[in-house]
Every structure is written in structure tokens, then in C-alpha cells.
Amino acid sequence: MELLGYYNYWVFAIVLMIGFYAVIVSNNLIKKLLGLAIFQSAVFLMYITMDKVEGGTAPIIQAGVTDQIYSNPLPQVLILTAIVVGVSTTALGLAIVVRIKEAYGTIEEDEILAQDRPS
Amino acid sequence: MNPNDHLAALQVVIPLLATPLVVLLRSHRLAWATTTLTSLMAFIIAIALTMGVMSGHDYQYFMGSWPAPYGIELRVDALSALILLIITGASTFALFAAYHSIDDQIGSHRQPLFYAAWLLALAGLSGIAVAGDAFNIFVFMEISSLASYVLVAGGPDKRALPAVYKYLIFGTVGATFYLIGVGLIYMMTGTLNLADMAVRIQEVSDQNPVLVAAGFITVGLALKAAVFPLHIWLPNAYTFAPHVVTVFLAACATKVALYVLLRFDFFVFQPNLSGHEFQFAYFLMPLAILAILIASAVAMFEKNLKRLLAWSSIAQIGYIMLGVSLVDMAGLTASILHIFNHAIAKGSLFLAVACLALHFRDLNLTKIAGSARAMPWTMAAFVIAGLSLIGVPGTAGFISKWYLITAVLSMGIAGIALAAVIVIGSLMAVVYVWRIVEHAYFQVPENPVSAREAPLGILTVTWIAVLANLYFGLNPDLPVALSTSAASTLIGYIP
Numbered sequence: 168m169e170l171l172g173y174y175n176y177w178v179f180a181i182v183l184m185i186g187f188y189a190v191i192v193s194n195n196l197i198k199k200l201l202g203l204a205i206f207q208s209a210v211f212l213m214y215i216t217m218d219k220v221e222g223g224t225a226p227i228i229q230a231g232v233t234d235q236i237y238s239n240p241l242p243q244v245l246i247l248t249a250i251v252v253g254v255s256t257t258a259l260g261l262a263i264v265v266r267i268k269e270a271y272g273t274i275e276e277d278e279i280l281a282q283d284r285p286s
Numbered sequence: 287m288n289p290n291d292h293l294a295a296l297q298v299v300i301p302l303l304a305t306p307l308v309v310l311l312r313s314h315r316l317a318w319a320t321t322t323l324t325s326l327m328a329f330i331i332a333i334a335l336t337m338g339v340m341s342g343h344d345y346q347y348f349m350g351s352w353p354a355p356y357g358i359e360l361r362v363d364a365l366s367a368l369i370l371l372i373i374t375g376a377s378t379f380a381l382f383a384a385y386h387s388i389d390d391q392i393g394s395h396r397q398p399l400f401y402a403a404w405l406l407a408l409a410g411l412s413g414i415a416v417a418g419d420a421f422n423i424f425v426f427m428e429i430s431s432l433a434s435y436v437l438v439a440g441g442p443d444k445r446a447l448p449a450v451y452k453y454l455i456f457g458t459v460g461a462t463f464y465l466i467g468v469g470l471i472y473m474m475t476g477t478l479n480l481a482d483m484a485v486r487i488q489e490v491s492d493q494n495p496v497l498v499a500a501g502f503i504t505v506g507l508a509l510k511a512a513v514f515p516l517h518i519w520l521p522n523a524y525t526f527a528p529h530v531v532t533v534f535l536a537a538c539a540t541k542v543a544l545y546v547l548l549r550f551d552f553f554v555f556q557p558n559l560s561g562h563e564f565q566f567a568y569f570l571m572p573l574a575i576l577a578i579l580i581a582s583a584v585a586m587f588e589k590n591l592k593r594l595l596a597w598s599s600i601a602q603i604g605y606i607m608l609g610v611s612l613v614d615m616a617g618l619t620a621s622i623l624h625i626f627n628h629a630i631a632k633g634s635l636f637l638a639v640a641c642l643a644l645h646f647r648d649l650n651l652t653k654i655a656g657s658a659r660a661m662p663w664t665m666a667a668f669v670i671a672g673l674s675l676i677g678v679p680g681t682a683g684f685i686s687k688w689y690l691i692t693a694v695l696s697m698g699i700a701g702i703a704l705a706a707v708i709v710i711g712s713l714m715a716v717v718y719v720w721r722i723v724e725h726a727y728f729q730v731p732e733n734p735v736s737a738r739e740a741p742l743g744i745l746t747v748t749w750i751a752v753l754a755n756l757y758f759g760l761n762p763d764l765p766v767a768l769s770t771s772a773a774s775t776l777i778g779y780i781p
Contacts, residue, residue: 183466187459190455190459196451199455203455203458203459206459206462207458207462210462210465210466210469213466213469214469217469217472217473242469242472245421245478248421248425249424249465252425252428252432252461255432256428256432256454256458259432259435259436259454260451260454260455263435263439263447263450263451263454264451266439266447267447267448267451270444270447271444271447271448276448279448280448283445283448
């Protein structure tokens, strides 16, 4: 039963590996970037999971309420920053893919390698 | 209010504030001047911080006066000061060289944006060195990485694009691994401040998550630092980047990742995880030996000048990791010293390459024949910096190799084998530096060479860097004092 209790962490690990697998195996540069985005999303999930306190609500202090349990806001703030980093990485990666397409006429990794080889 | 107290913050804030200004400047010369001035200011701040640290007090700065561990803390000790000197020095030298070198490679209308990315990279790298908490290190690491992807992609060769794509994938995977590690530690300790973390880990009842975190962080940073066999992104990124960007990144980008690795492993993990020293040593030492032998061997057979030097960088990271993996005072001192000495040697070599590339567009070894006759000063600078890379007495490279060999020999029988690896690696360095010299000095060019000596400006910068190699070879007090102090701080945490 305890194993199932870590449900969120199982999802984290599985999604992480799906993303990583896509990064390693894909031949298409855009699919690789999608894999990378999934890989990063898994980490967001881990941070969100660890800040959840059972029965906790948003950490806003209300007048007169003293026995409220709050979720930890810090990991949420951290992961907001990490999401921004992830979005900018994906954007930059896609911009590079656009330029690769312009320069090579393809976004398949093996075809790019084949074009570079003779020189 | 004493401005001296704010130096640690200004180190990051000044390049960050100058960035939007540079974007707005329309003239590429003005953008260059602003960027160079900013970088020079950062260099001066780094020198001031180093002098402060040398006089015996570390800098501690609380952003917005919120005390640690609740607020964001900046910290500068001997190790940070040394890394800051390398970062800002490399950036300043490379920018002075950029005045002559960059016009060939990047169109003048794109240059202001290029310089803006440069300043972001500078701010990010300096931020890593001053940050006192794990998450800020991650944010600064990503700022510097994203900016350096842009810088590398600025190269004129279309092969720069697949190279930077690979760099981006590997860099992001490395940073994400680091983030997972930091998350796991936060789960167990509830803090991100490194100093606070080191204390609270002792109270953690279950060490397994921390152990997993140590694995993720070490591997993630090893990816960023191009520790063999995670180096695969490095050769092409260095080869196809604009020449001055190679000077900047080769001198400091991987070293900064090594800095974080040292800081985390010695500050947080070594004192608190039982048996971590052995895991760390047994994991890294074989990789370091392989890096020295294999990367040097590849460099011996490489045909492109810049890629040859890039492979040599991977081998040099091997030397640094070898010293670290001894996990003792002498080894750490040697490693930190080698971080500094390799930065100035490799920086000088790539500066000479930038001079050479003004007239020799194709940097294949066969195509640089006759360059020594046409550009005697450039090639003379290259040879002296090459001697420093090999570790010939009288140059900076000798000092750190000497420290490293002394450190490994104290280990007894195994030490002799390690010393042999270092000597073999250095002999291989003789071979690959000699191959360049042979092509430049003794090969008869196919076509008459029309090249002239590089302009005085870029030549002066190169020679100052080369003379620094000789100066720190004959008078190594400053780097030795800094590395000894840094090593004793790091080793001091191990009970």
C-alpha cells in the first residue's frame, strides 16, 4: 500500500523517463525538443507534489482563522521560475531548428549529419 | 553606505543593467564600447573582491537586507573570487579582441544583440560564482547557458547550428538533473541556502534521498562541465562558435560548472554522507584518467585547429578532475590552480587563433602552412601559450602540473601510476602542439600566402594574455595563495 501512496512520484519518474527516452531516441529535432519539454515538465510535477500538505490551502492569512493548514508556497514559486526557464529553452531550441531547416533543408538528424560529412 | 559592501551584488547587477542599454544602441561600435567598458568594470570589481578576500575577510551580502536563510545570500570567498577573476578577465580580453575579429563573422546590424547576449552570459556566469543558494545557482546557470547558446549560434558556418542544438539539449538535461537534485534536498531539509543545507542535512534521518540527489547533481554538473564521457557537445560548439566566443567560453564556461560541483560536493555532501569521499573518488578518478588519455589521443589526430584545442580542453578537465578525486588538500589545491592556469593558457591559445583567423579563414592544419612567416608575432604567441598548455617550466601550466604530480605521488604505489598518466598526457600535448607548430613553421604553403600580421590592437591583447602565462609561471604567488585558501576552506568541511 505504501508504494501506491507515492503515486505522484511514480508518475514523476515515468514521465521523466518517457521524456528522456524521446530525447535520446528521436531522430527528428522537433520531437527531441518535445521530449525535452516533457522531461522538464516531470520535474515541475515533482516540485508541485512535494509542496502539497494534506488538507492544506493556499497560504493566505485570514483574520480570525488560526488553525488553518497551508501548503508550502516556496516550491510553487521556484517552479514558476523553472517553467519560465523551460519555456525560453524550448523557444530558443525551436528558433535554432528553424535556422537549421533554412540552412540544411531538413530537420532529420541523420540527414544533417550526412550533409556535413563530406566537408 | 560603503560601496565596497555592495561589490558582490554589483558584480552581477552591472552587466545585467547594461544589457538592455546595449540592445537599444544602433551603432555596433558604440555597442562594443559599452560592452567592453562594462566588462572592464566587472573585471575591476572582481580584482577588488579578490584583494578583499586575500586580506582575510569573505564577503557576505543579503539581498534587500533579508537575513539568510530566509533571504537571498551572496557569498564571495577565495574560490568564488578566483572564478570571478577568470570569468571577467576572459570576457574583457575576448571583448578587446572582438574589435578586430568579430566583423568578419557577424554582420554589424546583428552585433548589438550579440553583445547583449554576451553581457547576459557574463552576468549569469558571475552570478553562479557569487550565489549562496542552490536555486539561484540554477537560475544563473540557465541565464548563462541560454545566452551562450545564442553566442555560439552566431558563428558564420552553418555547422554551428547543429552544434548549438546539441549543446542546448545536453545543457538542458544537465541543468534539469541539477534541479531534480536540488528538489530532493529541499524535500529533506526544507532549505535552499547552501550553508543552511550543510547543517540541516545532518539531521536528516533517511540518507537515501540525499544520496540520490548527490548522484543527480554530480552527473548534471559533469554534463555541463564536459567531464569525460559527457563531453560530446563540446568539440563542435567550440569549433564553430565565433572565435572570440570560443576564447570566452573555453576559458570559463566549463570551469564554472566545475566550481559548482566542487562547492556542492565538498560543502554539502562530503561532511554529511558516510563514505561519500570514496564514492566520489572511485567514480571520478577512472573518468579523469580516461579523459586525459583518450581526449589527448584524439587531439593528436585532429585536423582542425580549433577542434584540436577543444579536445585538449576535455583532457585538461581530466587533470582538474584527477586532482579533485584525490579528495585531499594537495589534490584540491592543484585542481583549483589548474582551473586558473588552464584558463589563461587556453584563453591565450584561442586569442592567437582569433588573430590567425583574420587571414586564414580555413583553420585546417594543412591550410595554415606558411602562417608563421606571414604572422610571426601571432605564431610566437601561440607557441608560448602552447608551451604553457604542455606544462614547460617557466610557464603557468608547469606550476599546476607540478602541484598535481606532487599531490598524486603522496599516494604511494598507485600515485606513481597516476603520475605516469599525467606525464603521458603531457607528452601527448607535446605531440599535438608540435603538429600545429610544424604546419605553421615548416610546411611549404601550396599557394603564396598574402596574409599580413594581425592588427596591433588584437595582437597587444593576445600578448598581454601570453605574458600573463609567463608571469604566473615565474611568480605564482597570487593563484597559489588563492587556491590554497580555497582548498583549505573546502577541505575544512570534511570532518
